[in-house]
Amino acid sequence: MFLQCYTDGSGVRVYTLKKVAPDGQPTRSAHPARFSPDDKF
Template sequence: MYLMYYPDKEGKREYTLRKRTESGKKTLSAHPSRRFSPDDKYSRHRITIKKRFKLYLADLRNLLIV
């Protein structure tokens, strides 16, 4: 189940788990990024490339600060 919302009469968000409201309108995804997929197919490849080329986020931050 995904958290969904629909705007009420005052324009505030009403949260629900349903796909449609009582009036039959579609609800919208409440996730901050609608294109986010919990099934990240390429994370293994990104980690491998970072290890191979030694591109670690902590190292990059230190380079930018200096």
């Protein structure tokens, strides 16, 4: 289970555990991407 978020109609970020927002749009992950300077591209 990962924390998801979406932006409501007034521009406020809302956090949820659901994959789909109430308006039917998919939510996005609230977790930042992992980055390491040692990663080889």
